[in-house]
Amino acid sequence: MLAKETTTIGFIGTGVMGKSMARHLLQAGYPVIVHNRTKEKASDLVEEGAEWVDSPYEMALKANVIITIIGYPKDVEEVYLGENGLVNNASENTYLIDMTTSTPSLAKKIYEEAKKKNIYAVDAPVSGGDVGARDAKLSIMVGGDEEVYKELQSIFEILGTNIVYQGPAGSGQHTKMCNQIAIASTMIGVSEAIVYAKKAGLDPEKVLESISTGAAGSFSLSNLAPRMIKGDFEPGFYIKHFIKDMRIALKEAEEMNMETPGLSLAETLYSHLSAKGEEESGTQALFKYWD
Incomplete structure (x- = not known):
């Protein structure tokens, strides 16, 4: 060393x-x-x-x-x-x-x-x-x-x-693409879950208390869902950079003849938010698509 x-x-x-x-x-x-x-x-x-x-x-x-x-x-x-x-x-x-x-x-x-x-x-x-x-x-x-x-x-x-x-x-970058692909679909699920909790009349914080340590647990659920609930959309990671990452992953997947429907949907939703002026927000601002 x-x-x-x-x-x-x-x-x-x-x-x-x-x-x-x-x-x-x-x-x-x-x-x-x-x-x-x-x-x-x-x-x-x-x-x-x-x-x-x-x-x-x-x-x-x-x-x-x-x-x-x-x-x-x-x-x-x-x-x-x-x-x-x-x-x-x-x-x-x-x-x-x-x-x-x-x-x-x-x-x-x-x-x-x-x-x-x-x-x-x-x-x-x-x-x-x-x-x-x-x-x-x-x-x-x-x-x-x-x-x-x-x-x-x-x-x-x-x-x-x-x-x-x-x-x-190049292997580090390929691994990061795997990471971003996993996060992309997860962020959709986390956002939908919090919106669902609110619409069902539940306390989203109590819902998180129940589901964040079970099978639904993830970094996004534990760290970004609380920010969604509080209306804190300051960037821990910018939407503009996440879109960049997803587009790299989509291109790499296409070159490998691989379909990525979850990734494609997430890129579409985040691009919609970016067009609405949210590109400097954190990725948890995906919540705003529904809310």
């Missing part, structure tokens, strides 16, 4: 989840360099001891482990493969960890381009939302070379509790 005393971690993407993740690394005693498209979102981390840089290019010159958790595949491609990006400017033996939910094909491309320059790249998307990031209990799904995964394990353990090596480059 990497020695802490010779490791400087760069972190790109200090949003809803990334800020907590970078903070955990700081608190673990690592030197941390941060960059975000909106500088203000990293200001408290800088006050806590992180160093700010103005670009991925500058970060590539300073850090030997760089973590990204950013928006869309096009952003990932620019940050990693652009002329001023990480792969073209990092030193040999740098470790690149993309924790964005992106496409398996892009993860493979980054891995291959990095390898040409003796740089180690892994795709390591996460699940757990703002709560998992805050509590350092993320699920981390890793694709890439197994020996590189082992080198990075001590860093992953600062951020999550369920860390699984899935296979070669």
Whole structure:
């Protein structure tokens, strides 16, 4: 595993989840360099001891482990493969960890381009939302070379509790698609259940008390249904990003000649909400489709 005393971690993407993740690394005693498209979102981390840089290019010159958790595949491609990006400017033996939910094909491309320059790249998307990031209990799904995964394990353990090596480059992203497919249909069921409870004249909180620990139990039911009931639609995970993930999964499934009716329905419902101005809301705002 990497020695802490010779490791400087760069972190790109200090949003809803990334800020907590970078903070955990700081608190673990690592030197941390941060960059975000909106500088203000990293200001408290800088006050806590992180160093700010103005670009991925500058970060590539300073850090030997760089973590990204950013928006869309096009952003990932620019940050990693652009002329001023990480792969073209990092030193040999740098470790690149993309924790964005992106496409398996892009993860493979980054891995291959990095390898040409003796740089180690892994795709390591996460699940757990703002709560998992805050509590350092993320699920981390890793694709890439197994020996590189082992080198990075001590860093992953600062951020999550369920860390699984899935296979070669792209495997982490494929696993995240499985995660998002499972969540998509679950969110429909959770939303319908809470609306049904209200329409039946029940106390939704009491209903949750009964069903959340039984066969219906899930992360979404335990963590997002209470937010639905309270009318709290602040993002732990943005609708706009979930739609992006579902569309990646739909494309991958289509290429494998697989039908995904549950995923397709969820994408339709969430796209409807997005068109109504809810794209910046949390995924629990699916409740609004019925309510």
